Amino acid sequence: MKFTYLFLLPLLLIGCQQPKEKAESSQETPRRLITAGGTITEIVHELGFGNQIIATDITSTYPASMQELPSIGYRNQIKAEGILSLGANVVLAEADYLNPEVIEQLKSAQVEVQIFDKPMKVEETYQLIDDLSGYLEAPDKGKELKDRLQQDIQELESYKNANPNGAKIAFVMARGPETVFLAGEETFAEELFELAGLENTAQGFKDFVPLSPEALVSMNPEYLLLFESGLATLGGKDGVSNINGITETIAYQEGNIIAMDGHYISGFGPRVGEAALELAKAINED
Numbered sequence: 001m002k003f004t005y006l007f008l009l010p011l012l013l014i015g016c017q018q019p020k021e022k023a024e025s026s027q028e029t030p031r032r033l034i035t036a037g038g039t040i041t042e043i044v045h046e047l048g049f050g051n052q053i054i055a056t057d058i059t060s061t062y063p064a065s066m067q068e069l070p071s072i073g074y075r076n077q078i079k080a081e082g083i084l085s086l087g088a089n090v091v092l093a094e095a096d097y098l099n100p101e102v103i104e105q106l107k108s109a110q111v112e113v114q115i116f117d118k119p120m121k122v123e124e125t126y127q128l129i130d131d132l133s134g135y136l137e138a139p140d141k142g143k144e145l146k147d148r149l150q151q152d153i154q155e156l157e158s159y160k161n162a163n164p165n166g167a168k169i170a171f172v173m174a175r176g177p178e179t180v181f182l183a184g185e186e187t188f189a190e191e192l193f194e195l196a197g198l199e200n201t202a203q204g205f206k207d208f209v210p211l212s213p214e215a216l217v218s219m220n221p222e223y224l225l226l227f228e229s230g231l232a233t234l235g236g237k238d239g240v241s242n243i244n245g246i247t248e249t250i251a252y253q254e255g256n257i258i259a260m261d262g263h264y265i266s267g268f269g270p271r272v273g274e275a276a277l278e279l280a281k282a283i284n285e286d
Contacts, residue, residue: 029089030052031049031052031089031090032052032054032086032087032088032089032090033049033052033053033054033088033090033091033092034053034054034055034056034072034083034086034088034090034091034092035053035056035057035060035091035092035093036056036057036072036078036091036092036093036094036097036098037057037059037060037092037093037094037097037116037118038057038059038060038061038062038263038267038269039094039118039119039125039128039263039267039268039269040092040093040094040116040128040132041053041056041057041060041062041066042060042062042063042263042267042269042270042271043128043129043132043145043269043270044092044132044136045063045066046141046145046270047129047132047133047136047138047141047142047145048138048141049136049138050063050065050066053066053069054069054070054086054087054088055069055070055071055072055083055086055088056069056071056072057071057072057073057074057075057078057097058071058073058074059074059263059267061261061262061263062261062263062264062267062269062271070086072086075097075098076099078097078098078099078102079102080101080102080105080106080109083102083106083111084106084109084111088111089110089111089112090111090112090113090114091106091111091112091113091114092114092116092132092135093113093114093115093116094115094116094117094118095115095116095117095118097118098113103115114135116128116131116132118268119268119269120186120188120191120268121191121268122149122153122191122195122268122272122273124268125149125268125269125270125272126146126149129142129145129146129149129270130142130146133145145270148270149270149272149273151273152271152272152273152274152277153273155273155277156195156196156273156276156277156280159277159280159281160196160197160280163280163284164197165197165198165280165283165284166197166198166199167198167199167222167223167283168198168199168201168219168220168221168222168223169193169198169199169200169201169221169222169223169224169225169283170182170183170200170201170202170216170219170221170223170224170225170251171183171187171189171192171193171200171202171224171225171226172211172224172225172226172230172243173208173226173227173230174226174227174230174231174233174234174243175230175233176233176234177234177239177242177243180210180211180243181208181209181210181211182202182208182209182210182211182215182216183200183202183207183208184202184203184204184205184206184207184208184209185200185202185203185204185205185206186206186207187206187207187208188265188266188268189202189225189266190202191268192265192266192272192275192276192279195272195273195276196276196277196279196280196283197280198223198279198280198283201219201220201221202215202219211243211245212244212245213244213245213248214245215245216243216244216245216246216248216249217245217248217249219249220248220249220250221249221250221251222250222251222254222256223251223256223257223258223283224240224246224249224251224252224256224257224258225258225259225260225265225279226257226258226259227259227260227261227262227265227266228259228260228261228262229262230259230262231257231259237255237257237259240252240257256283256286258279258282258283260275260278260279265279
């Protein structure tokens, strides 16, 4: 019996050690994320993974803490060398944001690259939340974020029903008085206006086109929406008059110039319902 016991003892000790070794080998390398695209950055942070983001691009302005991280630049300015120097092992990027050669260089360096479509509609916002929460293995957090967005949309719909408006509005993207573009159909502006219960006066063309004085006068919007950063390049509201043709519009004559944070209104992230409601209130309470 003693011999049998002594023979079995080493086997028992080995058996006790195996689970520990398995647990140690199953530990994953901590994520060191770089996000390219403000909406992706915002959602990843809201899902509870902000502490894993080590760098972002210049469009990642929310939350403000993300602006304190190293920046990889903007679109075609982004280089693989800059990303690799930061020690990232995962890059989460918007589709068509990184150059194909940059993606190939990152993959060759064993950096995982995940590409996601940028939302342009609320339905696509829900999808991006699903995609990111699925990748990050946080479905419960994803559901919480979608539920919050749904509550915002319901609040927006209730407000619109109680305060119907339909005001005519146009979005102007300005980079100084000489570089001004107008948002047409199939843009974030058109979707945002529809959400807020407003009428987009810029019809008959898609995307953004250079703003002509004739077009502005013929549309004659009651309100103009700009990015806060765009308004700043004009010198504030006083500088809006430098845009050719704008002084002939109802919007200018009645002082109906609205400026909002660029990412807030164009990112179509989890705060898009809040942004549309804020815009609707800004017009109704004018």
